[in-house]
Amino acid sequence: MELAESRRVNQKIKQLQQEEKKSLWKRTVNYRLAFVYLLPSLIIFSVFLFYPMIRTLYLSFFLTDAQGNSSLFVGxxxxxxxxxxxxxxxxxxATLLxxxxxxxxxxxxAFILALLANEKVKGIGFFRTVFSSTxxxxxxxxxxxxxxLFHPTVGMLNTLLEFIGVxxxxxxLDPTWALISVAITTIWMNTGFSFLILLGGLQNIDQNLYESARIDGATYFYKLKRITIPMLSPTLFFIFTITFIHSFQSFGQVDILTGGGPAHSTNLIVYSIYQDAFINYQFGTASAQAVMLFSVVFILTFLQFHFGEKKVHYQ
Incomplete structure (x- = not known):
């Protein structure tokens, strides 16, 4: 009798365990499905992001040979x-400047161009295309x-300057002007992206706010200060963050325009990493520079989110 009762109890326990497993399986089906969908992205990020980051951190503590293999631990x-x-x-x-x-x-x-392109005038579509063309x-x-354009003798900029008597x-060629020249090129390159994002943000602002302000007799600059900028603050915050990070990562324009010169005045940190790694074959110091760059950008971005996001109006 006791043996039969014990068997029934064990059977009941097994049945409850099976039901609990089935219930757990059903509850986690969404998580497993999400993981399956995310798996391709996780693989790509692991191969092209996580592994290079770990490898870079590892190499920063070593001296390396010409093939990039670690040879001596130096801490x-x-x-x-x-x-x-x-x-x-x-x-x-040079990078901070x-x-x-x-x-x-x-x-x-980009903000001024977006304000101009947001006006409802005839032919404004042409100017929107021009402003975003870069x-x-x-x-x-x-x-x-x-x-x-920057050529010292036949460049259009110097031709125009000489035409007006300058x-x-x-x-x-000059260390002071070289960094400014690269900055001008970068600003021109990034204007199109910033312009489009800001224009989209302007067009999403509720027009009833402007209508109410117009009825109350508000001036253009009052509406700009009290309506446009507060309502556009999330977009401005996004653009500032992206542009800030991209500026630290500038490389192509430096390589083509100046090659880090003259007198290393445009040797931005990403170009310095490139030189150490692929010209001097000092992968250890190049990796250390990359880690330091990541740390600086991370800290500055964190501070930006901590202090700047408080002034962003999401509603």
Whole structure:
């Protein structure tokens, strides 16, 4: 009798366990389905993002051979070498100055163009196309165009300056002007993307707000300050973040226009990483620079989100 009762209890326990497993399987079906859909992206990110990041961090603690294989563990000596290197300090200074040139000026120009293109006047579609045209051009093509414009003798910019009685400017030959020249090229390249995003944000603002302000007698600049900028703040915050990160990653225009010169005045940190890795074959110090660049961008972006996002109006 007791044996039969024990068997029934065990049977009941097994049945409950099976039902619990089936219930758990049903509850997690959405998670498993989501994982299946995400699996291709996870594989791609692992191959092209996560593994290179881990590999870069690993190599930053080693001296490497010409093939990029680790040969001698040196710990933090690569980082200490960079912090004491005058060349690296110049690279950091040039990069920060370059970001200061390109980000606020580029966003300001794109914002003004977006305000103009948002006006409902005849033929405005043509100007919208012109303002956004740089979006479809590659970095190489854009840099080559500006390379001819900056030419010291036959360039159009110096020709125009001489026409109005101003002496020619050594755009790419003078250390002071070279960084400004690369910044001008970068601003021109990024204007199309920023313009389109800002124009889309302007067109999503509720027009009833402007109508109410117009009835109350508000001026254009009052509406700009009290309606346009607050309602556009999420878009401005997004553009500022993206442009900020892209400025730290600038490479193509530097390589084509100046090659890091003259006198290393345009040797931005990404170009410095390229030189150390693929010209000098010092993959250890190049990896250390990449890690430091990632850390700086991460910290500055975190601070931007922590302090800047508080002024963003999402409603």
């Amino acid at each position: 933090f000596e690569n980082y200490l070498y960079l912090l004491q290197s005058v060349m690296f300090q110049k690279s950091i200074s 370059f970001v200061l040139y390109t980000v606020p000026i580029g966003i300001g120009i 979006l479809g051009m590659s970095v190489a093509a854009s840099a080559v165009i500006w390379l001819f 002496s020619a400017v050594p755009w790419l």
